[in-house]
Amino acid sequence: MSLPLTEEQRKKIEANRQKALARRAEKLLAEQHQKPAQSKQGPSQNLPRDPSKSGNHGIFFKQQNPSSSSHGDQRPQNPHSFPPNTSEQAKGMWQRPEEMPTACPSSRPPNQVTVTGISPPLANSPPGVPSQQLGHPQASHETQSTPFANTTHQPLAKVKNFQETAASSSGQPPRDPELEARMARPSTSGQNISGSVMPRTEGRLQQKAGTPLHRVAGSQQGRCIQNGERFQVKIGYNEALITVFKSLPSRSYDPATKTWNFSMTDYGALMKAAQRLPGITLQPLEGAEGHVESPSTSSGIIAKTGLPAAPSLAFVKGQCVLISRARFEADIGYSEDLIALFKQMDSRKYDVKTRKWSFLLEEYNKLMERVRCLPQVQLDPLPKTLTLAFAAQLQKTSLSPVADIPEADLSRVDSKLVSSLLPFQRAGVNFAVAQRGRLLLADDMGLGKTIQAICIAAYYRKEWPLLVVVPSSVRFTWEQAFRRWLPSLNPVDINVVVTGKDRLTDGLVNIVSFDLLSKLEKQLKPPFKVVIIDESHFLKNMKTARCRAAVPLLKVAKRVILLSGTPAMSRPAELYTQILAVKPTFFPQFHAFGLRYCGAKRQPWGWDYSGSSNLGELKLLLEEAVMLRRLKGDVLSQLPAKQRKMVVVAPGQINARTRAALDAAAKEMTTKDKTKQQQKEALILFFNRTAEAKIPSVIEYVLDLLESGREKFLVFAHHKVVLDAITKELERKRVQHIRIDGSTSSADREDLCQQFQLSPSPAVAVLSITAANMGLTFSSADLVVFGELFWNPGVLMQAEDRVHRIGQLSSVSIHYLVARGTADDYLWPLIQEKIKVLGEAGLSETNFSEMTEATDYFYKDSKQQKIYDLFQKSFEEDGSDMELLEAAESFDPGSQDTGDTLDESTLMGSPVKKKKFEFFDNWDSFTSPL
Numbered sequence: 001m002s003l004p005l006t007e008e009q010r011k012k013i014e015a016n017r018q019k020a021l022a023r024r025a026e027k028l029l030a031e032q033h034q035k036p037a038q039s040k041q042g043p044s045q046n047l048p049r050d051p052s053k054s055g056n057h058g059i060f061f062k063q064q065n066p067s068s069s070s071h072g073d074q075r076p077q078n079p080h081s082f083p084p085n086t087s088e089q090a091k092g093m094w095q096r097p098e099e100m101p102t103a104c105p106s107s108r109p110p111n112q113v114t115v116t117g118i119s120p121p122l123a124n125s126p127p128g129v130p131s132q133q134l135g136h137p138q139a140s141h142e143t144q145s146t147p148f149a150n151t152t153h154q155p156l157a158k159v160k161n162f163q164e165t166a167a168s169s170s171g172q173p174p175r176d177p178e179l180e181a182r183m184a185r186p187s188t189s190g191q192n193i194s195g196s197v198m199p200r201t202e203g204r205l206q207q208k209a210g211t212p213l214h215r216v217a218g219s220q221q222g223r224c225i226q227n228g229e230r231f232q233v234k235i236g237y238n239e240a241l242i243t244v245f246k247s248l249p250s251r252s253y254d255p256a257t258k259t260w261n262f263s264m265t266d267y268g269a270l271m272k273a274a275q276r277l278p279g280i281t282l283q284p285l286e287g288a289e290g291h292v293e294s295p296s297t298s299s300g301i302i303a304k305t306g307l308p309a310a311p312s313l314a315f316v317k318g319q320c321v322l323i324s325r326a327r328f329e330a331d332i333g334y335s336e337d338l339i340a341l342f343k344q345m346d347s348r349k350y351d352v353k354t355r356k357w358s359f360l361l362e363e364y365n366k367l368m369e370r371v372r373c374l375p376q377v378q379l380d381p382l383p384k385t386l387t388l389a390f391a392a393q394l395q396k397t398s399l400s401p402v403a404d405i406p407e408a409d410l411s412r413v414d415s416k417l418v419s420s421l422l423p424f425q426r427a428g429v430n431f432a433v434a435q436r437g438r439l440l441l442a443d444d445m446g447l448g449k450t451i452q453a454i455c456i457a458a459y460y461r462k463e464w465p466l467l468v469v470v471p472s473s474v475r476f477t478w479e480q481a482f483r484r485w486l487p488s489l490n491p492v493d494i495n496v497v498v499t500g501k502d503r504l505t506d507g508l509v510n511i512v513s514f515d516l517l518s519k520l521e522k523q524l525k526p527p528f529k530v531v532i533i534d535e536s537h538f539l540k541n542m543k544t545a546r547c548r549a550a551v552p553l554l555k556v557a558k559r560v561i562l563l564s565g566t567p568a569m570s571r572p573a574e575l576y577t578q579i580l581a582v583k584p585t586f587f588p589q590f591h592a593f594g595l596r597y598c599g600a601k602r603q604p605w606g607w608d609y610s611g612s613s614n615l616g617e618l619k620l621l622l623e624e625a626v627m628l629r630r631l632k633g634d635v636l637s638q639l640p641a642k643q644r645k646m647v648v649v650a651p652g653q654i655n656a657r658t659r660a661a662l663d664a665a666a667k668e669m670t671t672k673d674k675t676k677q678q679q680k681e682a683l684i685l686f687f688n689r690t691a692e693a694k695i696p697s698v699i700e701y702v703l704d705l706l707e708s709g710r711e712k713f714l715v716f717a718h719h720k721v722v723l724d725a726i727t728k729e730l731e732r733k734r735v736q737h738i739r740i741d742g743s744t745s746s747a748d749r750e751d752l753c754q755q756f757q758l759s760p761s762p763a764v765a766v767l768s769i770t771a772a773n774m775g776l777t778f779s780s781a782d783l784v785v786f787g788e789l790f791w792n793p794g795v796l797m798q799a800e801d802r803v804h805r806i807g808q809l810s811s812v813s814i815h816y817l818v819a820r821g822t823a824d825d826y827l828w829p830l831i832q833e834k835i836k837v838l839g840e841a842g843l844s845e846t847n848f849s850e851m852t853e854a855t856d857y858f859y860k861d862s863k864q865q866k867i868y869d870l871f872q873k874s875f876e877e878d879g880s881d882m883e884l885l886e887a888a889e890s891f892d893p894g895s896q897d898t899g900d901t902l903d904e905s906t907l908m909g910s911p912v913k914k915k916k917f918e919f920f921d922n923w924d925s926f927t928s929p930l
């Protein structure tokens with residue numbers, strides 16, 4: 001009597017049984033591999049029928065691979081894209097060569113062999129062999145020579161039959177039931193092959209469909225490794241696996257490394273076979289997981305129907321993408337015919353890294369014409385806009401990697417302006433003229449977009465009146481710039497629109513803010529022919545009133561000069577309105593633009609355009625026909641180390657009570673019979689009132705800078721009340737900032753300074769002119785804003801040098817905010833005068849008046865002269881500084897009897913929406929012309 005088996009023994013026996021089972025399966029595979037002919041005629045009715053007996057002589061059909069496109073669902077989504085006479089092919093019907101459409105020249109290269117009479121099941125393109133998706137040149141090469149002849153795939157097909165039967169009956173829906181139904185013609189044997197009918201020879205393998213094979217204990221693990229255009233399998237010895245290896249046509253054994261390697265054409269087949277071998281775990285190639293089809297795909301269909309496995313009737317879909325000024329790429333999955341066609345192109349190039357083919361644009365039309373003759377291929381053309389923009393390259397009239405831009409004739413423009421243009425600015429004007437006065441000038445901040453825009457506009461002076469739309473904080477700066485650069489323009493012809501009651505067309509040059517423009521929309525008829533839009537990214541949102549007012553105006557204008565250092569802060573969608581303004585015909589509908597460049601996705605709630613796609617191509621298109629962008633680093637050698645700019649801030653923002661208080665203080669200073677002390681007190685009051693009056697303008701300017709994408713900058717002010725107001729506003733808007741004033745301890749100063757220096761996100765350093773003008777390094781910023789002026793230029797320059805110091809790699813921009821009708825009227829010329837003197841004495845290397853638009857800022861009438869003299873005298877006397885400093889520190893507007901408290905509603909309220917600047921940060925990492 002035998003003892004009952006222990007649990008352990010039972011397990012061991014079961015494991016052995018499974019092993020034997022597996023061995024037998026592999027043996028069967030091997031036998032079938034070695035005797036394909038017999039197996040076809042053997043007892044199993046499940047095996048693929050011999051096509052030579054099926055009346056399919058002279059078969060020639062195109063390869064399809066339902067999963068070969070790189071665009072998701074690769075099944076023919078648009079039946080209309082097929083030529084009608086090829087619909088049979090699209091349905092998976094086999095065709096004789098003589099039945100092939102003859103309208104198109106054969107896309108097969110002359111050396112391609114069409115094997116007749118043989119249609120082995122998994123010949124060169126087994127359905128589901130994923131390597132075909134990879135567009136591998138070698139794959140195409142190999143498969144061309146013996147398109148359908150390799151019968152050694154049959155055992156693999158058998159493996160598939162066995163495996164896929166299980167999978168397909170395990171509840172997985174077929175990938176394309178329609179296609180499956182079309183293909184499932186009755187087999188000649190009349191045998192309906194279902195998962196439950198298995199070859200008798202498989203013995204125990206005749207398990208019920210859906211019953212998975214058990215993995216045996218002690219499983220073997222290996223991995224696939226890419227090796228150039230082939231891949232290698234690293235795994236220990238396994239008989240069944242070797243059998244599979246030997247069944248693959250591209251196999252090669254390297255005795256040195258004792259490893260097998262294969263062409264990518266066999267990757268999918270191998271992985272599938274390996275997946276089903278008990279005890280074998282093969283780690284796929286990195287990034288190639290998706291290339292192994294699920295067992296329910298077309299190969300599974302063959303297993304079920306018992307049809308002679310046909311070469312796959314794959315449908316490949318893709319698109320053309322521009323990759324340089326001269327070349328385009330076919331972004332599409334593998335198709336043998338397509339590769340054959342590609343190889344006929346003289347300018348073809350294959351990129352091993354991306355596995356994509358590219359061609360010169362001059363071959364574009366030829367290629368597209370021929371691709372149209374491949375019914376299983378849908379290669380979407382380049383957008384029409386691109387073919388128009390690159391027409392010269394398509395017609396082979398220009399293949400230069402950079403656009404040739406002719407020198408514009410600027411003889412009609414003021415010579416003062418023309419002679420001041422830096423070389424890159426001159427190139428900018430040339431580009432604009434070459435674009436017939438329609439462009440987006442997207443130079444980095446501080447590169448002098450203003451001087452270029454004025455020059456471009458002046459080139460079209462005959463077409464004026466000119467409209468200049470700007471953020472309200474810089475209206476007067478623009479006025480000054482016109483005065484400075486176009487001396488031929490009579491100042492009375494410059495019309496700065498300040499209120500909704502002003503006329504928009506009063507001047508030859510009309511300067512208006514975005515917000516007023518939308519209010520004065522009705523006055524835009526007849527339309528302006530020449531328009532400048534400063535900070536054109538303000539138009540990025542089509543839904544805003546400013547955009548609705550500006551875009552129609554720009555579409556009909558003859559010349560459109562858009563200026564922005566940050567045309568898009570985060571995504572390509574933000575560029576749309578600006579492109580529309582410059583080139584209204586390019587993408588008249590946003591959706592087309594969104595599909596191509598915004599990675600548009602359909603969501604349950606509608607389309608999502610917040611992504612990005614084909615950015616390299618977008619960059620090329622913009623550079624060719626819309627935009628010019630230079631970064632500071634590109635032109636650094638042409639830039640001065642410091643660029644100063646006087647920003648005339650809006651007097652309209654000084655409210656009536658503050659204005660009255662200012663006027664009263666000014667009157668005090670000029671009233672006769674005042675003692676020296678009384679005059680000084682009046683001067684201090686004037687200075688303090690100025691601080692108070694400037695607060696809304698300073699805040700508006702700072703917020704405009706943030707909205708324009710300025711990430712890190714310093715704001716200097718003198719009065720505590722101004723510093724308080726700025727920090728309060730930054731807190732309100734949740735903008736990161738630090739503050740250093742007289743009350744900050746030395747230890748804290750260093751910490752705060754470090755915080756600012758290391759901050760990766762936008763940050764503002766709010767600093768006291770007198771308490772933070774030395775000993776601190778803020779070299780991570782390249783912009784300094786002076787919200788207030790200070791009478792001592794030495795102190796200002798020291799403050800400027802917080803950013804302009806060792807560690808600073810860029811040219812530094814300095815903006816001085818100057819308010820008309822305030823103490824600034826006197827302080828600014830005073831500062832310039834002092835610097836001039838210092839310069840003459842060799843003590844200062846810079847001259848403010850040469851660096852700014854302020855040359856004619858100061859209008860000296862007798863009263864102003866008197867005040868100016870008083871300022872000059874007071875600040876030159878010993879001790880005045882101290883008095884003023886103390887007075888400033890103790891100044892509290894609430895305690896003065898003006899009744900003026902800071903009303904938050906008067907402060908600029910535009911929220912700082914977007915701080916991170918990503919899209920254009922990466923601009924230069926996109927494809928650049930070859």
Ligand SMILES: Nc1ncnc2c1ncn2[C@@H]1O[C@H](COP(=O)(O)OP(=O)(O)OP(=O)(O)O)[C@@H](O)[C@H]1O
Pocket residue numbers: 420421422425443444445446447448449450451564565643644645646851852853
């Ligand atoms: N060729 C030049 N000659 C003299 N000064 C110049 C020249 N180009 C620019 N500047 C000065 O450089 C400063 C910055 O120029 P501008 O304000 O036009 O730059 P921007 O590109 O518009 O910058 P942002 O984007 O910050 O507005 C101004 O003070 C301007 O006068």
